[in-house]
Amino acid sequence: MDIDTDYERPNVETIKCVVVGDNAVGKTRLICARACNATLTQYQLLATHVPTVWAIDQYRVCQEVLERSRDVVDEVSVSLRLWDTFGDHHKDRRFAYGRSDVVVLCFSLANPNSLRHVRTMWYPEIKHFCPRTPIILVGCQLDLRYADLEAVNRARRPLAKPIKPTDILPPERGHEVAKELGIPYFETSIVAQFGVKDVFDNAIRSALISRRHLQFWKSHLKRVQRPLLQAPFLPPRPPRPVVGIPDPPPIDGEAPDSLFCQSLCADVLFLLQGGATRVFAHKVYLATSCSKFYDLFTLDLLATESDWEGEERAVSGEEDEQSRRGAKEQAGRTKSLDIDKEGEGGARGLKRPPILQQGSLRTSKSDNALPARSQCPLGPLGAGRGLSGWERGFLSVYLEHIADPETGRLRLMTVVSMDGLIQEEPFQAVLQYLYTGSLDESRGDLMQVATIAELLEVFDLRMMVANVLNRESFMNQEITKAFHVRRANRIKECLSKGTFADVVFHLDDGYLPAHKPLLISSCDWMAAMFRGSFMESYIEEPHPLSFKQHSSSPIAIFG
Numbered sequence: 198m199d200i201d202t203d204y205e206r207p208n209v210e211t212i213k214c215v216v217v218g219d220n221a222v223g224k225t226r227l228i229c230a231r232a233c234n235a236t237l238t239q240y241q242l243l244a245t246h247v248p249t250v251w252a253i254d255q256y257r258v259c260q261e262v263l264e265r266s267r268d269v270v271d272e273v274s275v276s277l278r279l280w281d282t283f284g285d286h287h288k289d290r291r292f293a294y295g296r297s298d299v300v301v302l303c304f305s306l307a308n309p310n311s312l313r314h315v316r317t318m319w320y321p322e323i324k325h326f327c328p329r330t331p332i333i334l335v336g337c338q339l340d341l342r343y344a345d346l347e348a349v350n351r352a353r354r355p356l357a358k359p360i361k362p363t364d365i366l367p368p369e370r371g372h373e374v375a376k377e378l379g380i381p382y383f384e385t386s387i388v389a390q391f392g393v394k395d396v397f398d399n400a401i402r403s404a405l406i407s408r409r410h411l412q413f414w415k416s417h418l419k420r421v422q423r424p425l426l427q428a429p430f431l432p433p434r435p436p437r438p439v440v441g442i443p444d445p446p447p448i449d450g451e452a453p454d455s456l457f458c459q460s461l462c463a464d465v466l467f468l469l470q471g472g473a474t475r476v477f478a479h480k481v482y483l484a485t486s487c488s489k490f491y492d493l494f495t496l497d498l499l500a501t502e503s504d505w506e507g508e509e510r511a512v513s514g515e516e517d518e519q520s521r522r523g524a525k526e527q528a529g530r531t532k533s534l535d536i537d538k539e540g541e542g543g544a545r546g547l548k549r550p551p552i553l554q555q556g557s558l559r560t561s562k563s564d565n566a567l568p569a570r571s572q573c574p575l576g577p578l579g580a581g582r583g584l585s586g587w588e589r590g591f592l593s594v595y596l597e598h599i600a601d602p603e604t605g606r607l608r609l610m611t612v613v614s615m616d617g618l619i620q621e622e623p624f625q626a627v628l629q630y631l632y633t634g635s636l637d638e639s640r641g642d643l644m645q646v647a648t649i650a651e652l653l654e655v656f657d658l659r660m661m662v663a664n665v666l667n668r669e670s671f672m673n674q675e676i677t678k679a680f681h682v683r684r685a686n687r688i689k690e691c692l693s694k695g696t697f698a699d700v701v702f703h704l705d706d707g708y709l710p711a712h713k714p715l716l717i718s719s720c721d722w723m724a725a726m727f728r729g730s731f732m733e734s735y736i737e738e739p740h741p742l743s744f745k746q747h748s749s750s751p752i753a754i755f756g
């Protein structure tokens with residue numbers, strides 16, 4: 198079958214559809230999509246534009262194109278002849294407009310100028326050459342409205358002008374112009390294969406309605422509808438959001454090591470040398486490896502003076518008994534420590550900064566008196582007490598909001614002020630033992646470490662030092678093993694009672710108190726949650742005066 202026979206077939210309406218619009222708005226691609234069923238790869242579409250005109254001769258030479266020109270719209274058989282044109286404003290398109298049945302006027306949805314030219318140039322030109330021909334307005338390249346423009350621009354480089362987000366036209370802009378000109382409006386995308394049929398079916402309808410006015414005797418045109426509204430475009434699904442859980446910083450060595458002397462989730466601050474040195478720590482590690490710290494952190498800082506005195510009497514009774522036992526226990530070891538006393542601090546006659554020596558700190562017994570509550574440092578929150586009569590080495594304890602050095606946020610901490618003679622480095626060595634159960638045996642200040650260990654009644658550590666000095670370090674492994682067993686049991690006890698809990702998990706069937714330092718040092722997920730940017734890492738703690746065990750700790754809610 199050739200082109201002429203279509204014209205001769207009864208009841209087949211041949212429609213000449215002229216496609217016009219600015220350069221590179223997508224006219225040829227739109228025509229090819231309809232006439233040749235051309236589908237293009239993203240690469241072909243993004244390739245630099247070469248001005249083209251689709252040849253009308255295709256209907257004569259290509260059987261497939263001719264077949265595809267035939268269609269049935271509203272029960273009317275039609276043969277659609279598409280005429281491509283140059284986008285160049287100055288070229289003469291008179292030959293194309295002649296005897297046209299409908300004009301498809303295109304602009305690009307990524308090019309506001311092309312829409313402006315619809316009003317200023319194309320519409321007047323069409324009205325000049327074919328005043329009675331119906332017009333359809335088409336916004337091409339709809340996919341660019343939802344595309345990743347950076348990726349598109351990268352692919353179109355270097356010759357094409359980059360598309361800016363502000364270039365993308367919303368549907369309202371096209372509708373406004375169409376309304377103003379009194380013509381139907383459609384949007385298309387060749388990439389998304391959207392709207393091609395809508396455009397040409399409705400172009401055919403416009404042409405047939407216009408023809409029905411002139412050829413009123415053609416009864417088969419009766420059922421032709423006016424152009425229909427286009428169904429909205431369903432944008433492609435956005436890519437799944439990338440949920441980035443920050444990687445916790447690598448944990449070096451044994452788990453509690455990673456928190457040793459770190460301020461992350463710290464709840465105790467030790468002030469050494471009159472506050473010149475600050476050391477952060479975690480109650481749960483200290484209290485489960487040292488009963489002195491357990492006693493300290495379970496003191497009621499809000500107790501009245503009379504409560505306090507009664508408590509103190511009870512404590513001193515117990516203390517007498519303990520010191521008698523302790524003295525016995527240590528008798529065997531004290532000798533070994535004394536042997537080396539000279540070697541450590543024994544450079545007689547040399548002027549040295551005051552350092553801690555055994556017996557250089559006041560004892561509770563020698564002071565034999567507690568300061569009046571009014572004289573004690575209660576801290577800015579009014580919750581605290583003096584400790585100079587409580588135990589050697591300690592001056593005071595109180596609650597205060599301290600700026601977390603990691604986050605800068607204020608956190609409620611227990612501040613423990615230590616005797617000025619306690620030096621930072623040996624004190625840290627003792628804390629390290631309380632976190633890890635191990636001792637750096639090559640330290641030069643082992644005697645000071647032993648003295649602080651004795652002060653804090655960490656007799657195992659004192660024994661470790663003695664073993665090193667007696668060249669019996671091999672025995673220390675057993676001490677470390679026993680340390681871990683003992684601490685594991687105490688941690689279990691704290692977990693079951695919720696002692697020192699600083700977070701509460703709200704579960705379906707109740708609340709579960711827990712300890713951030715323990716969670717962080719044994720689970721990467723918990724570490725990410727409490728040290729990262731999640732809200733759990735900075736939920737504000739309530740007023741300190743309502744602070745009782747875990748009842749007022751921040752709550753982590755798990756759904």
Ligand SMILES: Nc1nc2c(ncn2[C@@H]2O[C@H](COP(=O)(O)OP(=O)(O)OP(=O)(O)O)[C@@H](O)[C@H]2O)c(=O)[nH]1
Nearest residue numbers: 220221222223224225226242248249284338386387
């Ligand atoms: N993303 C996208 N690009 C398109 C679409 N249609 C056309 N293009 C691209 O737009 C550029 C111009 O397309 P053409 O169809 O050649 O434009 P034209 O209006 O015929 O241009 P002239 O021949 O110069 O008048 C080409 O690089 C096409 O690949 C579309 O629907 N989506």
